[in-house]
Amino acid sequence: MNILKDKVALITGCNRGIGKKILYRFAQEGAVVYAVARVEGSLDKSAKELSEKFGSKIIPLYFDVRETDKAKAALIKIKKQSGRLDILVNNAGVMKDALIGMIDEKLMKDIFDVNVFAVINMIQLAYKLMSRQKSGSIINLSSIVGIEGNAGQMVYSASKGAVAALTKTSAKELAPLNIRVNAIAPGMIDTDMFRSIGEEKVEEHLSNIKIGRLGTPTDIANAAVFLGSDLSSYITGQILGVDGEALV
């Protein structure tokens, strides 16, 4: 369909899970993708394969999203090479569970550094390019638990609630510049992150999803394609639940 033809996108956390599938779908839809992973060289092979398969340009970038200098250098590279940035997908995230009484400062910092502070940093960097071109779409990954809460996940759910709030705020601020900011709030998606809760809990959650199955990374990637494309050109400040009517 090529609905992202020639759009320049930056996606974080592309080596597995949801981010890997967003990269795949963006490549399939014709985007030029700057794909971020942490481990040097880890995306080289798949980037080459996707480029050959779909004729899209995939450029791997390697940095930890907490490294603000490296993130800045990446945006400078994008500006030099492509001259613009149309879509930013803040997908990289971490989940660590702890009951109230068991939460320490390290856990809070580990989660907020990646899920919130790095997202704010990336938005600020993308804004610099997008504001010049007076267009752009920023897509953040929130979560159903950021809206509904979940026992055992006070810190993680707070970080994803913060993502929802910063999405709405930046959408208000950036709408006059024609920069749209939306979030996707996935339910239970079958990835390493979700499976890390253990088989027993996976089964328990499954019985609480009305559509009767776990979500797939493709379910989320398709929402990201829509929000990144011009099909959603009048949609901003929204938190799009993609959860098969799940209860948490």
Ligand SMILES: NC(=O)c1ccc[n+]([C@@H]2O[C@H](COP(=O)([O-])OP(=O)(O)OC[C@H]3O[C@@H](n4cnc5c(N)ncnc54)[C@H](OP(=O)(O)O)[C@@H]3O)[C@@H](O)[C@H]2O)c1
């Ligand atoms: N799966 C779900 O059910 C679910 C539900 C709601 C929301 N979400 C959100 O969706 C997003 C993707 O989740 P997922 O299920 O695909 O998770 P995942 O399988 O655990 O993958 C997480 C990705 O984030 C990357 N990442 C983590 N910390 C990073 C850092 N400091 N710098 C750069 N990259 C980093 C990981 O890279 P490494 O491989 O190097 O660790 C990996 O690529 C997350 O924001 C998550 O909170 C997921």
